Amino acid sequence: xxxxxxxxxxxxxxxxxxxxxxxxxxxxxxxxxxxxxxxxxxxxxxxxxxxxxxxxxxxxxxxxxxxxxxxxxxxxxxxxxxxxxxxxxxxxxxxxxxxxxxxxxxxxxxxxxxxxxxxxxxxxxxxxxxxxxxxxxxxxxxxxxxxxxxxxxxxxxxxxxxxxxxxxxxxxxxxxxxxxxxxxxxxxxxxxxxxxxxxxxxxxxxxxxxxxxxxxxxxxxxxxxxxxxxxxxxxxxxxxxxxxxxxxxxxxxxxxxxxxxxxxxxxxxxxxxxxxxxxxxxxxxxxxxxxxxxxxxxxxxxxxxxxxxxxxxxxxxxxxxxxxxxxxxxxxxxxxxxxxxx
Amino acid sequence: xxxxxxxxxxxxxxxxxxxxxxxxxxxxxxxxxxxxxxxxxxxxxxxxxxxxxxxxxxxxxxxxxxxxxxxxxxxxxxxxxxxxxxxxxxxxxxxxxxxxxxxxxxxxxxxxxxxxxxxxxxxxxxxxxxxxxxxxxxxxxxxxxxxxxxxxxxxxxxxxxxxxxxxxxxxxxxxxxxxxxxxxxxxxxxxxxxxxxxxxxxxxxxxxxxxxxxxxxxxxxxxxxxxxxxxxxxxxxxxxxxxxxxxxxxxxxxxxxxxxxxxxxxxxxxxxxxxxxxxxxxxxxxxxxxxxxxxxxxxxxxxxxxxxxxxxxxxxxxxxxxxxxxxxxxxxxxxxxxxxxxxxxxxxxxxxxxxxxxxxxxxxxxxxxxxxxxxxxxxxxxxxxxxxxxxxxxxxxxxxxxxxxxxxxxxxxxxxxxxxxxxxxxxxxxxxxxxxxxxxxxxxxxxxxxxxxxxxxx
Ligand code: HDD
Ligand code: HEM
Ligand code: HEM
Numbered sequence: 001x002x003x004x005x006x007x008x009x010x011x012x013x014x015x016x017x018x019x020x021x022x023x024x025x026x027x028x029x030x031x032x033x034x035x036x037x038x039x040x041x042x043x044x045x046x047x048x049x050x051x052x053x054x055x056x057x058x059x060x061x062x063x064x065x066x067x068x069x070x071x072x073x074x075x076x077x078x079x080x081x082x083x084x085x086x087x088x089x090x091x092x093x094x095x096x097x098x099x100x101x102x103x104x105x106x107x108x109x110x111x112x113x114x115x116x117x118x119x120x121x122x123x124x125x126x127x128x129x130x131x132x133x134x135x136x137x138x139x140x141x142x143x144x145x146x147x148x149x150x151x152x153x154x155x156x157x158x159x160x161x162x163x164x165x166x167x168x169x170x171x172x173x174x175x176x177x178x179x180x181x182x183x184x185x186x187x188x189x190x191x192x193x194x195x196x197x198x199x200x201x202x203x204x205x206x207x208x209x210x211x212x213x214x215x216x217x218x219x220x221x222x223x224x225x226x227x228x229x230x231x232x233x234x235x236x237x238x239x240x241x242x243x244x245x246x247x248x249x250x251x252x253x254x255x256x257x258x259x260x261x262x263x264x265x266x267x268x269x270x271x272x273x274x275x276x277x278x279x280x281x282x283x284x285x286x287x288x289x290x291x292x293x294x295x296x297x298x299x300x301x302x303x304x305x306x307x308x309x310x311x312x313x314x315x316x317x318x319x320x321x322x323x324x325x326x327x328x329x330x331x332x333x334x335x336x337x338x339x340x341x342x
Numbered sequence: 343x344x345x346x347x348x349x350x351x352x353x354x355x356x357x358x359x360x361x362x363x364x365x366x367x368x369x370x371x372x373x374x375x376x377x378x379x380x381x382x383x384x385x386x387x388x389x390x391x392x393x394x395x396x397x398x399x400x401x402x403x404x405x406x407x408x409x410x411x412x413x414x415x416x417x418x419x420x421x422x423x424x425x426x427x428x429x430x431x432x433x434x435x436x437x438x439x440x441x442x443x444x445x446x447x448x449x450x451x452x453x454x455x456x457x458x459x460x461x462x463x464x465x466x467x468x469x470x471x472x473x474x475x476x477x478x479x480x481x482x483x484x485x486x487x488x489x490x491x492x493x494x495x496x497x498x499x500x501x502x503x504x505x506x507x508x509x510x511x512x513x514x515x516x517x518x519x520x521x522x523x524x525x526x527x528x529x530x531x532x533x534x535x536x537x538x539x540x541x542x543x544x545x546x547x548x549x550x551x552x553x554x555x556x557x558x559x560x561x562x563x564x565x566x567x568x569x570x571x572x573x574x575x576x577x578x579x580x581x582x583x584x585x586x587x588x589x590x591x592x593x594x595x596x597x598x599x600x601x602x603x604x605x606x607x608x609x610x611x612x613x614x615x616x617x618x619x620x621x622x623x624x625x626x627x628x629x630x631x632x633x634x635x636x637x638x639x640x641x642x643x644x645x646x647x648x649x650x651x652x653x654x655x656x657x658x659x660x661x662x663x664x665x666x667x668x669x670x671x672x673x674x675x676x677x678x679x680x681x682x683x684x685x686x687x688x689x690x691x692x693x694x695x696x697x698x699x700x701x702x703x704x705x706x707x708x709x710x711x712x713x714x715x716x717x718x719x720x721x722x723x724x725x726x727x728x729x730x731x732x733x734x735x736x737x738x739x740x741x742x743x744x745x746x747x748x749x750x751x752x753x754x755x756x757x758x759x760x761x762x763x764x765x766x767x768x769x770x771x772x773x774x775x776x777x778x779x780x781x782x783x784x785x786x787x788x789x790x791x792x793x794x795x796x797x798x799x800x
Contacts (some may be wrong), residue, residue, distance in 0.1 A: 059414060060451050066421045067447055070432050071440025078433025081425025085744040092422040093753070099415030100761055103408055104768050148429050149743035295437030295513070302515040306444040313448060317455045324459060332423075 003301065004294035007072040008276075008283075010307050014068055018061035020176065020265055023169075025058050027177025028168070029098060031200065032118060042101070042169055044118065046193050050184040059099070062286055072303055073293045075146060076283045082133070083144050083151030087131040087162075132170030137162030141223035142220030144284050158333025163217045168211040168264045172268060175204035179248065179264040186257070201264075202252050212271075225285040229278025237274035241267045352361040352738055354747040355427040358754060362419055362725065364716055364760050371715065373453070374405045374532065375539035377479035379567050384473050386566075394559045398566070400464060401776060402543075403476075405769060412765055414454075419754075427747065431730055431740035434510065438503045439493045441515050444618050446489035453482040484532055491531045494722065495523035499592060500731045504654065522592060526585040529721075533578040534718065538711045540571025545708030546773075548701045565694065568704060571711070572681030580676050582638075594646035594730060596725035599657040600667040601633055606647040609717035610634045615668055618660035656729045666717040666724075673714040680707060706743050 001009075028047045035043040066271040081088055118214030133159040138144055143156040156162075178201035185193035219227040244267035251260045253300055279285045283293045294300060380402040387396030424432045456478045463472045496502075503510050522600030547564035590597040597603070602618035603610055612633035616626020631641035648656050657663060680703055687695040694700065730737040 022678050058420070060447070060454055061449065063418060063421055064447055066425075067440060070424060070436035071444055072437070074433050074436030074440070077425055078429035081422075081432075081741045082429040082744050084746070085426055085742065085746060088422060089746075092419055092426070093757075095418050096415055096757055096761070099411060099418070100764065103411035103415070104764055117367060148433070153744055153746075192520060263654045295440075296511055298515055299437045299441060299513045302441040303444055306441065306448065310448045310451065314451050314455070317452055321455050322457055 002157070002291065003196075003297060003304070004290050005281075007068065007291050007294065007300050007303050011065065011068045011072065012273065012276045014061055016063055016269055019172075019272050020268055021058040021322075022061055023129065023173040023268065024177045024180050025173075026098075026125045026129045026170075027173035027175065027204075029122050030174045030179065031087040031177060031181065033122025033125065041191070042193060043196060046181060046185055046188060046190065049188065050181060053096060056131075062095075068303065068307075072295050072300060073283055073290075074295060076288055076293045078148065079146050079150065079284065079288070080144055082147075082149035082154050083153070084135050084138055085149070086153060087134045087138075087157045091128045091131040091135070094124040094131065098128065100203065103189035119161065121222075125173075129169040129173050130166040131157075133166030134158075134162035137165035137223075138170075139284060140165070140219065140226045140279065142225065142285050142287060144287065144290050146284065157284075159222070161215075164215045164218045168208065168215050171204055171208040171211050175201060175208045176264055176268060178204050181258055183261055190237075197237070198252055198255070198313075202249065203243060205249055205252070209233045209242075212242075225282070226278045229280070234274040234277040235340060237270045237277060241270035241274060244270060351745060351747045352741050355741045356750045358751040359423060359427055360394045360748060361751075361758070362416065362423060362754060364719065365762070366413065366416040366420055367715065367719065368538070368712055369416060370487070370490075371535035371538040372406070372409045372542075374483035374535035375570075376402065376409070376543070377483060378536070379543060379570060380406060381473065381476050381480060382566055382570070384476065384560075387471050388473060393564075394562050394607050395566075397559065398563050401773075403461055403464070404772065407457065408765070408768060408772075410453075410457055412452075412761065415761075416758075417450075427742055428730070428740045428749070429487060429742050431735065434735070435503075435731060436512050438500075438510055438518055439496050442489045442493045442496075442519060444516050445519075446486050449482040449486035449489065452478055453486065456482070459760065483535075487532050488528050491528045492519060492521065492524050495527040496521045497731050498527070498722070499523040499728060502735050506734050516535050521587070526581060526588050530581045530585055530718075532577065533574050533581060534711075534715045536574045537578060538708075538715055540567040540569075540574065541677070541704070541711040542567075542708035544568035544571065545705050548704035552698065552701050552705060561694065564704065568684065571677070571707075572684055575674060575677040579678060582671070582674065587637060590645065593726070595648065595651055595656060597637075597720075598646055598648045598650075599660050599725050600663045600721055601645075602660055602664050603633065603645050603647045605649050606644065608634055608644045610645045612636065613664070615665060618664055623664075632735060655728065657725050659724060663721060663725055666720040670714045670717040670721065673710050673717075676710070677707065677714075680704070683795060730746050 012075075028050065031068070032044045032047045035041075066077075069080075097120045101118065101124060137159070138151075138157045141159065141161045144151050144161070168184055178197045181197040182194055182201060185191075216227070219230065244263045247263045248260055248267065251263065281290050282288065283290050294302075367443045380399050383395045383402065384399035386392055387394075387399055424436075456475060460472070460479065462477045463475055467475065495616070496518055498521040500506075501521050502514040504512050544564050544567045547560050550560050551564065584595070601610075601611060604620065604622060604624045610633040611623075611628045611630050612635075613623040614627040614629070616623040616628075634641045634643040635647055636642045637645055648660075683695055683700060683703075687693060687700075726732055728736050728738070730740045
């Protein structure tokens with residue numbers, strides 16, 4: 001594996017982490033948006049409680065991806081961001097709204113502002129994954145040429161592939177998050193919420209599956225390079241992902257407790273890597289190859305060194321955080337009451 | 343959609359970058375220095391069994407949580423802007439300065455993790471373990487500031503890559519990381535963060551005292567950050583002076599711009615304020631020969647003037663640059679005076695000065711520190727124009743060709759105005775509730791609910 005490929009792998013690790021953890025976070029915002037009524041209030045409490053301690057760390061993965069991209073593959077970064085100015089601006093808008101909604105909604109409690117903050121948090125949780133999805137669609141379908149704003153500012157992302165992938169991203173986030181929330185509800189000792197999210201995870205999984213099929217059809221029509229990759233080199237990963245998805249549906253329908261989370265995560269990870277394999281050796285299929293777009297060797301080496309240092313420093317810290325949380329040495333605040341108020 | 347004239351978009355892009363950075367830097371300063379203040383209070387609380395100090399530390403940690411969350415949001419916007427506004431700059435030089443941001447990433451990651459541990463650890467971790475869980479925050483703040491500001495230093499003193507035209511094919515990361523502007527720019531910014539945080543926090547308690555809340559809790563809340571800031575101020579003066587001298591040598595046109603030096607000559611007059619025109623400074627207070635003296639400790643020192651480069655290579659808005667520089671220096675001088683005032687009173691009576699004038703001065707010092715910092719960035723950024731990478735790349739060649747920046751600029755102005763208002767309102771509400779009901783609320787974004795260590799519940 002060349003050094004450039006190694007840095008591309010690092011980039012992909014970051015993208016995977018963001019897809020899983022960031023995705024689950026966005027999905028939580030989605031559920032808090034669509035939960036209405038009295039039971040909805042309890043669902044929102046659970047969402048709050050569950051994503052509290054890890055929210056900040058989840059978010060950093062996006063920065064990680066951006067920084068590795070602009071350091072390792074500067075030209076691709078410039079090309080993507082200038083052509084896809086509109087969807088990326090909207091994704092950033094979602095991040096601002098979501099972050100502020102989150103930062104303030106607890107502090108604003110008892111104020112009228114609270115429900116506004118919650119609404120913002122929810123709506124913006126749709127915005128970012130959707131527009132990130134359109135960006136992925138634009139790249140996959142070869143609509144991002146190399147250079148400063150060389151692609152079409154609209155049709156590059158406003159096309160069937162992009163829109164389907166955007167919708168797929170939203171549904172996948174919702175699905176992941178619902179699965180996570182099932183376990184969280186169990187941990188909080190709230191069987192009613194557990195049921196609530198099992199049902200929703202089921203629906204979201206079906207929708208995501210349907211959109212994934214629709215996505216494949218759209219890719220077939222419009223993004224031959226990636227489609228060919230997905231149906232050849234990356235086929236095992238695609239099948240793995242489908243199996244994981246089916247496994248989740250099966251387990252949920254049996255009311256099983258174990259294995260649901262790893263399988264759900266596995267489905268997403270397999271798809272992300274499937275995409276990566278499918279478009280290898282291109283950064284921007286079929287406009288820019290990884291080898292052609294890579295930074296000089298000293299830069300790549302430094303990125304790998306820094307990544308190594310990050311692994312050595314960050315993983316123990318994250319383990320510390322999780323251990324402390326598991327042992328209840330850092331408190332999480334009260335979860336939602338274990339029984340709905342009567 | 344490419345109909346809008348380019349020059350207009352360049353203006354919008356620069357305004358948007360300047361505005362978002364100017365906003366972020368205030369929160370970033372709090373992120374760098376607030377944890378240190380919090381730990382000082384925490385340490386004092388534990389060492390001397392001081393309930394007031396512990397309560398301060400606890401409340402400050404909640405404020406840190408809120409500002410950290412908003413700082414993360416505005417920082418993410420900045421990362422997007424590197425591509426949305428400056429794809430040519432990042433596309434060509436990302437491979438050069440990017441490593442610094444990668445290093446910064448580690449610090450931010452650790453910071454995010456330890457903020458969570460510290461905030462959630464108040465009740466259940468043993469007091470000293472909890473204290474130590476906050477220490478990485480201080481280190482990460484300084485490390486993060488180093489990494490980002492070093493990028494800006496590199497823009498001022500680009501080196502460690504070749505060739506200087508066209509595609510970069512070779513990079514020497516260590517030369518980039520430790521470029522020539524780092525030794526003065528990085529310490530200057532870190533000190534600025536401590537000044538801004540120190541004076542800002544102190545000013546909040548000064549206002550409380552002016553409104554009659556003169557208990558020990560408020561005095562401590564004033565004294566801890568104020569002492570830190572007053573120690574930093576004279577050091578900052580020294581570092582800033584070093585910076586100015588270094589710039590006179592390695593970015594002479596920026597220096598000429600901020601001092602309004604038109605012709606290269608010796609015996610140059612130092613002007614305090616005044617209007618810059620092409621035939622010298624109008625108005626202002628002139629000190630003959632002093633500018634030359636400041637640059638080389640002798641009035642015979644030659645100072646490079648704007649006339650040494652063609653008009654296209656000179657920074658715009660000279661008067662604003664000059665005023666920004668003078669304002670920064672002026673505010674620093676007043677900060678030092680405030681420090682003397684506090685120091686004298688402390689030596690005499692072990693107390694803060696009794697007069698309300700002192701409290702009034704502290705009350706405005708927070709805003710003044712922010713003004714000084716923003717002025718400093720104006721000097722750095724506008725003074726570097728027309729270059730985004732000094733003498734290597736022009737800002738107009740760095741900007742995106744996509745249109746619509748006026749739209750994003752407008753949106754951001756609105757959004758950030760709301761964000762700023764919301765932040766202030768939320769922090770004020772937090773403090774009002776603390777006063778009225780004690781610390782029983784779950785009011786931080788990822789903080790515990792309730793959670794005053796039980797032994798210090800007021
Ligand atoms: C509280 C804030 C504060 C205070 C009191 C001062 N500064 Fe400053 N100054 C900054 C905050 C700042 C800053 C915002 O942090 C800058 C912008 C870039 C940087 O690294 O620091 C800066 C930049 C900056 C520059 C330009 C550096 C460059 O372009 O590379 C010079 C020459 C000075 N300062 C000089 C001074 C002097 C002579 C001061 C006092 C006598 C002084 N500063 C006080
Ligand atoms: C954080 C405090 C900072 C402030 C307040 C600030 C301020 C500004 C201002 C006023 C401009 C516009 C220049 C003009 O209109 O002539 C600008 C531009 C810019 N700054 Fe900074 N700056 C800061 C830090 C940084 C840092 C740390 C970086 C890089 C890592 C940076 C990168 C840029 C870039 C790329 C531009 C656009 C090109 C230009 O106009 O020079 N700035 N900034
Ligand atoms: C002098 C300039 C800067 C300093 C000192 C600084 C410092 C900080 C600090 C301390 C934080 C943590 C959040 C907080 O505590 O409030 C932060 C967040 C962030 N900053 Fe800046 N920053 C500066 C400029 C920039 C620039 C130019 C960028 C552009 C890439 C940037 C990108 C970020 C990002 C992405 C985050 C979010 C990280 C997270 O989620 O924790 N910063 N910054």
